[in-house]
Amino acid sequence: MIEAYGLTKTYGKRTAVDGVTFTVQPGQVTGFLGPNGAGKSTTMRLILGLDRPTSGRVLVNGRPYVEHAAPLREVGALLDAKALHPARSAVKHLSVLAATHGISRNRVDEVMAMTGITEIARKRIKGFSLGMGQRLGIAAALLGDPRTVIFDEPVNGLDPEGVQWVRNLSRHLASEGRAVFLSSHLMSEMAQTADHLIVIGRGRIIADAPVAEILAQGRDRSLVRSDQLDELRAGLAAGGIAFRELEPGLLEVSGAEPRKIAWIAREHDALIHELTPVRASLEEAYMELTRDEVEYRSAALAGAGEGTR
Amino acid sequence: MTTTAPASRRGAAAARQDGGKGLTFLRAVHAEWLKLTSLRSSYIILTISLVCMVGVGLLSTFALTAMVSGFIAIDAEQGGAGQQSLVDEFGIMAREVPAAGTVIAQFLVASLAVMQIGSEYGTRMITTTLIAVPRRITAVLAKTLVIAGSAFAVGVVGALISYAVAQPLLEPHGLNYPLIADGVIRGIISAGAYLALIAVLGLSIGALLRNSAGGIVTILGILTILPILVAILSGLNDSFKDLGLFLPTSAGMDMVAIRTAQDHLTQVQGGLVVLAWAAVALAGALVTVKRRDA
Ligand SMILES: Nc1ncnc2c1ncn2[C@@H]1O[C@H](COP(=O)(O)OP(=O)(O)O)[C@@H](O)[C@H]1O
Ligand SMILES: [Mg+2]
Numbered sequence: 001m002i003e004a005y006g007l008t009k010t011y012g013k014r015t016a017v018d019g020v021t022f023t024v025q026p027g028q029v030t031g032f033l034g035p036n037g038a039g040k041s042t043t044m045r046l047i048l049g050l051d052r053p054t055s056g057r058v059l060v061n062g063r064p065y066v067e068h069a070a071p072l073r074e075v076g077a078l079l080d081a082k083a084l085h086p087a088r089s090a091v092k093h094l095s096v097l098a099a100t101h102g103i104s105r106n107r108v109d110e111v112m113a114m115t116g117i118t119e120i121a122r123k124r125i126k127g128f129s130l131g132m133g134q135r136l137g138i139a140a141a142l143l144g145d146p147r148t149v150i151f152d153e154p155v156n157g158l159d160p161e162g163v164q165w166v167r168n169l170s171r172h173l174a175s176e177g178r179a180v181f182l183s184s185h186l187m188s189e190m191a192q193t194a195d196h197l198i199v200i201g202r203g204r205i206i207a208d209a210p211v212a213e214i215l216a217q218g219r220d221r222s223l224v225r226s227d228q229l230d231e232l233r234a235g236l237a238a239g240g241i242a243f244r245e246l247e248p249g250l251l252e253v254s255g256a257e258p259r260k261i262a263w264i265a266r267e268h269d270a271l272i273h274e275l276t277p278v279r280a281s282l283e284e285a286y287m288e289l290t291r292d293e294v295e296y297r298s299a300a301l302a303g304a305g306e307g308t309r
Numbered sequence: 310m311t312t313t314a315p316a317s318r319r320g321a322a323a324a325r326q327d328g329g330k331g332l333t334f335l336r337a338v339h340a341e342w343l344k345l346t347s348l349r350s351s352y353i354i355l356t357i358s359l360v361c362m363v364g365v366g367l368l369s370t371f372a373l374t375a376m377v378s379g380f381i382a383i384d385a386e387q388g389g390a391g392q393q394s395l396v397d398e399f400g401i402m403a404r405e406v407p408a409a410g411t412v413i414a415q416f417l418v419a420s421l422a423v424m425q426i427g428s429e430y431g432t433r434m435i436t437t438t439l440i441a442v443p444r445r446i447t448a449v450l451a452k453t454l455v456i457a458g459s460a461f462a463v464g465v466v467g468a469l470i471s472y473a474v475a476q477p478l479l480e481p482h483g484l485n486y487p488l489i490a491d492g493v494i495r496g497i498i499s500a501g502a503y504l505a506l507i508a509v510l511g512l513s514i515g516a517l518l519r520n521s522a523g524g525i526v527t528i529l530g531i532l533t534i535l536p537i538l539v540a541i542l543s544g545l546n547d548s549f550k551d552l553g554l555f556l557p558t559s560a561g562m563d564m565v566a567i568r569t570a571q572d573h574l575t576q577v578q579g580g581l582v583v584l585a586w587a588a589v590a591l592a593g594a595l596v597t598v599k600r601r602d603a
Contacts, residue, residue, distance in 0.1 A: 049443050050436060050603040066443040070331035077440050083433040085348070092347040099340035100441045102330035140437065 001026050001179050002047055002148060007056035009042050016042040018203035019056065024181045026147070029174045031194030031211070032183040035290055039203040040183040041079065044152050048077055060148055072101045076141030077150040081133040081157075086126035090117055090136050093125060097140055107143060115139040116165075130157030138169070148179040155189060167193045187286035191215075201290045214286075221254040222261055225274035235268035236261075252278075337442050337451035344425075345455055351421065355463055358417040362410030362467025362500075363474065369409040370475040373402050377482045401567050403484040404493050406475045407468035408500035408565035414467065415561070418460045418504045419528045422511030425456050427521030435519075435603055445599045453512055453591060460508035464501030472497065492567045499565040499580065506587040507532075510557065513590035516598055532558050557586050 002024035009017040017039040024030045032040050045051040047058050049066040058064070061074045068074045084093050094108045112118045115135040120128070128136065134157055141149060151170070155163045170193050174180045184190050190197060190211075197214050199207040207214055226232045229249060236243050236253060241264075243253040253261055258275050265272045345351045377399055384392075426449075429435040442448040472488065479485040488494060510531075515524040536556050543549040553559055554574055563569045563579030574582060 045603075048440055050439055052600075052602060068443075071443050072332070072441055073330075075440075079440070080433055080436055083436040085344075085428065085432050085434045087350070088344075088347050092343065096340050096343045096347065097437070097441045099343050100336050101332055102336055 001062070002058065002060050002150075002181060004043070004047070004058040005056055007043065007046055007058055008054045009039075009046055009051060010054045015203050017046065017053075020200070020203070020205055021056075022198050022205060022208055024148070024179050024198075025196070026179040027174060027177050028195040029170050029180045029182060029193055030196045030198060031190035032181060032198050032200065033187060033190050033286065034183075034185065034200035034206075036185055037202075038185075038200045038290075040185075040200060041152050042203075043200070044077070044079055044150055044181075044183065047150065048075065048079070050079075070101055070144065072097070072103070072144030072146065074144075074146055075148045075150060076144060076146035077152075078134070078137040078141045078154060079150070079152045081130070081137040084125055084133075084136070087124060089122050089124055090128075090139075091121040093136065094140060094143065098143055101144055103143055107145075111139040111142045114142065131159060131162050134158055134162070138166070146178070148181070149173055150181045152183050153185070154182060155184070163189070199286070199290065206290060220257075221252055221278045222256070222258050223274065223276040223278060224251045224253055224261060224265075224272055225249055226251070226265065226270050226272045228268075228270035231268040232265055232270040232272070235264040235270065239264055332442060332444070332447075334447055334451065337447050338454055340441070341451045341455040345459065350424075351459075354417050354421040355459060358414040358421075358460075358463045358504075359467045359470075361413040361417065362463065363470045365410035365413050366406050366468075366471025366475060367478075369402075370406050370478050373399065373406070373484070374478060374482055377484065381482075399482075399484055400486070403475070403479050404486060404490060404496065404567045405565075406479075407472040407493065408464075408496045408503075410467055410471060411464060411500050411503050411561065411565055414463065414504060415507045415532060415558075416529060418463065419507050419511035419532065420525045422456045422460070422508040423515035423524035423528055424521045425452060425515065426512055427515040427519065427524045430519035431521055439603045446595055449512075449516060449595055449598050453509055456508045456512050457505040461501040461505040464504035465497055468497040468500040495576070496565055496567055499576065502580065503561045503564050503583060506583045507557065507561070509587040510590050513587070513594035516594040517590075531556075555582050557583050560586075 002022075004020055004022050007017055007020045008015070020039075020043060032043070034040050042051065046053050047060060047065065049064065061068070065071060065075060088096075091108065091112065094111065095105070098104070098108050109118070112121055115138050117132060117135050117139060120132060125133065125136065134154065138151070138154065141151070149170075151166075154166045154170075158166065170180050170182055174195070182190070182193065194211055196210050197207065198205060199214070223246070224232070224243075226249070229245075229251070232251065233243070236251075236256075239256070239260075241253060241256045241261075243251045246252050256264075258277050262272065262275060380395065380399075426435075429438060438448060439445065442451070472493070476485045486493065507528075511524070511528045514528050515521065518524045518527065536553060536558055539549060539553040539556060543553060554563075560574060560579040560582035563574040564576055564583055566576060566579075569575055569579070573579075
């Protein structure tokens, strides 16, 4: 369980996280979603005490991370898969971390088997692919059998099989009653993994709700073509219905059923020759949510690629 | 660490589960030891340091025996009176052989110590380290203890080997001496202590600068360039005259010496000065690492 209260972090003049309050519950996967630069990684660093909050407070399993007697047994974190010494072997890297908490060699072998890196255990990390590095990071996070798991962009650099694996692992960890907190800049990924979503944009929380609810928030829209656009516009405006003109002759109307739009058109003597309902996809719901919050629009548009640092 | 009631309750729960295995200082030390010994570069540098200790010991032995041979030849020409004071001087020089290598080994030990933390910042491993050991003082002190301990071992073992290999070479000149001879053991231990303190200084600088290259340049600057600068300054102005004595290299020479020069620090004073350098740097590093974002 993670509880953040008014968490704020500024780097010089830049506010990376801006008064964020949220709770990550045990027994479910909570997706932490936001475009690049939204403040996801910073929030996670604050949770783990790596950075000091400018103001606010964050507790993990009931107390600040630093104050736990056995931190690795409370929280397992993968923040940066490259945060390791490349000249060490995977098994040595894990043994070093295990040693800090007196975790047995058996457990090291166990997490290596769980993450499928047993075969490369003795190889230097230097030669690992991004995906293998990511698996090693997850192995390290699981060492202490923690009650709370934090993964920052865990599927970055993974092949489809790896993505599926992380998804199943996250669901499995949550089903065991752990609190699982995953970040991503891709809604599609979260939609299939998370039970609950916390959406962040420019350091502020935009939405904090179950996935289903966020989906429902993506308002239904209709595309309308008419020969009497002026009349139709006037009618919609009179009815307090939002719309925008996508191209000459084509309106996107939101917040009204097609039947209602058709009635308005009839009352205002507008002929409509297309009325297409468009259901919001999750991706669109997300774009909608973050429309005004995207710091670097190009980064968001490149969302399908591996755009994180 | 003080444990509050909830923590000990959790501790008890953990004990049932997995043998009560929390984070402790000793475990952090163990982890740091594994870090040091799982990198080939550490072995290489520590081995070269040891070789330097012995190599410089041998060189100074050769230099001494050559000098003694020359002196005896001259003395024989002059009728063989043999000045007792000079003979005593040779005896002292012979006893300074074991610790002689610190002059070179210090550079290697200091660099390794800087890298011990500088490379963690360079590779961002520090993030992983501080997640596993979020108590930062514990994290830095564990590192300090491991690198200082290793440096101490290199100093003492290197000095002991130097002592052993020097004896057969000194014997033909009657300059060999037992380990228990005046100041010999103290000199050997001081050699280890000096390297340990230099390691602490190096690690602290590495932690402050968060960078291996910058840290190594800085510590080597303190050990080699600073004495030159101070010497130039003291040439310009008398008030800087004694400043040089308080630099780590000069104080360290006094610290490991069998007999220090009249206008120099005593061994104990030298040791205290080096200790002060290490302690101040370490305190600065601890405070900074504790306060700073990782
Ligand atoms: N150490 C830092 N110094 C200065 N700015 C930073 C630092 N870390 C993050 N930022 C800034 O804070 C913002 C949030 O970054 P980050 O938390 O990495 O976002 P995300 O993980 O959501 O992509 C960005 O604008 C980033 O440039
Ligand atoms: Mg990030």
